[in-house]
Amino acid sequence: MDRQRTRAILGFLLTTLVIVSIGLVSSGVRRDACELQVRHVLECDLFTVNGLVGSEKLSFFQDEDVIEEFALRGLTVTVRSAGSRTMACDGDLSGYDFAFPGSASAAADVLANAQVTGEPVVIFSSPLVVATFEDVAAALPPGVASADARTFDVARYLTDVFRAGKRWGDLTLDGPYPAFQRAILLSTRLDTSNSAELFLALASAADSGSPAVPAPNVSAQTEWLTELFRAQGSTGLTSDEPFDQYLSAEGYQLPMQVVYEAQFLDALRTGSGDLVTTVTGPDGTSYESRRLMLYPTPSISSDHAIAPLTDRGRMIAEALTEDEDLRRLAAEHGFRPAGDPAAFASVNEELGFALPEVPGPAVSLRPNGEWTGFMNGVIDGVYGEDRAGAACT
Known part of the structure; x- marks a missing residue:
């Protein structure tokens, strides 16, 4: 015993x-x-x-x-x-x-x-949020980030930024941001990470206009949602990898990503996430970037x-x-x-954290067989043979 x-x-x-x-x-x-x-x-x-x-x-x-x-x-x-x-x-x-x-x-x-x-x-729970910078939010097309810098309209982002093929250089954004890269809202890998699955559900709901996921037409979304993740390139296996880089002096290389609210608040509390970063460009010009947390609409929590x-x-x-x-x-x-x-x-x-109410509507994800099959189709389309072991075989 x-x-x-x-x-x-x-x-x-x-x-x-x-x-x-x-x-x-x-x-x-x-x-x-x-x-x-x-x-x-x-x-x-x-x-x-x-x-x-x-x-x-x-x-x-x-x-x-x-x-x-x-x-x-x-x-x-x-x-x-x-x-x-x-x-x-x-x-x-x-x-x-x-x-x-x-x-x-x-x-x-x-x-x-x-x-x-x-x-x-x-x-416990934690809503998904968008971790970005004040100047990035201000440079996005009108209505993507709210004027009070509190919310992020996912449907407008998909239409006016992602599907429009915008690059960071198209947004008249000063500073050291990667001008020739697509203006992508990054996540972690869909084949390994829960936050990436939440982002998939969020994008699906914003596109269908219904907070219920999977939507009746979810299979019709496979092609463009595959591109949404494929366009991200190589991303973190877990939620802390890209977020740690965002908090570093090189955070400007990942200008916009989805993370858990808890990660952002914990970084603020511990001081590991300095809100302001000063970066010196190749020409010697100094740029100051202030980090910012936006709540997506619709919202989704884990x-x-x-x-x-x-x-x-x-x-x-x-x-x-x-x-x-x-x-x-x-x-x-x-x-x-x-x-x-x-x-x-x-x-x-x-x-002293003045947090807004999490905006609605709240996405309701039902992880049933239809959703699992749809998500596996997106994962196969993005990673192919490089897919990690998210499916037990």
């Missing part, structure tokens, strides 16, 4: 230590947890829990405060990142206690492929859900849904905790 030993260490001063052993027996495994009345005086041998997570959640699990909150429950969590759409096909799911992709459907695929009975547990693969994985899901401190920490990292909108609102008010 796998047992957890808990040790109490007495300090030089009289201290009150409380050890709470919670015998939660499931499949013959006893779980012990420890609770500190005086922190850093009690030391615990912890359960190690292994997880496979979307890259946008790495900073959350690496946060020292998050690590400490899990330790109070007798847990130490080790995570590795992967694209949400490849998790179900990971060659060794038996080595993980939970998977934490960017959608409930991806979590359900993990459970099915691992032959584990149960349902995904939605932990439900980040855990697929518990073991009892320990279920303990992580329980902690993230039940623990008020962990929900608040998730909000600090930009996520919207499920069932707790007050936590997100409170944190952003304290941080």
Whole structure:
């Protein structure tokens, strides 16, 4: 039987230590947890829990405060990142206690492929946003970016920029932006990443005029949506790769991309994303670019859900849904905790982030067989034999 030993260490001063052993027996495994009345005086041998997570959640699990909150429950969590759409096909799911992709459907695929009975547990959500620069937004054709620099009209972008074949140089855009490249709204790879699937659904809904995806005529959209992704060229396998470049001094090379709201807010909170970048051009001219987050219309959100693969994985899901401190920490990292909108609102008010309401209409993605077949057709058209392992074969 796998047992957890808990040790109490007495300090030089009289201290009150409380050890709470919670015998939660499931499949013959006893779980012990420890609770500190005086922190850093009690030391615990912890359960190690292994997880496979979307890259946008790495900073959350690496946060020292998050690590400490899990330790109070007798847990130490080790995570590795992967694209949400490849998790179900990971060659060794038996080595993980939970998977934490960017959608409930991806979590359900993990459970099915691992032959584990149960349902995904939605932990938090995050809307898709457009990460760009103020001067880029101002240079777009009228109506694509709103005058108040808050929203991004996807249908107008598709008509006036993408289908019109605009290049960055056509937009009378000063600065070091890649003038000869097409003015493309970038995403991650559709064969690996959940955020790219959300972008596909967003573009499909904007084109059909219906927030319900898949639309009745979705197969008719295959050709041009294939081009929408093919035109992007080589992009990131996971959501953090292109976003990290956007935050760097070379961010102007990726002037416009879809990311999770949580990524942008977390970068602002930690200071890893300086809003202003100054770049010196080849002629010695300095250009100042200010980063900007726009909410697309229509909108679409991701439900980040855990697929518990073991009892320990279920303990992580329980902690993230039940623990008020962990929900608040998730909000600090930009996520919207499920069932707790007050936590997100409170944190952003304290941080001084004046966020608008997510605009409507909200796209409703039904990941049924028709949608999967359509998306696989687009993926094959874009990547062909270079397709990553998003489909388990």
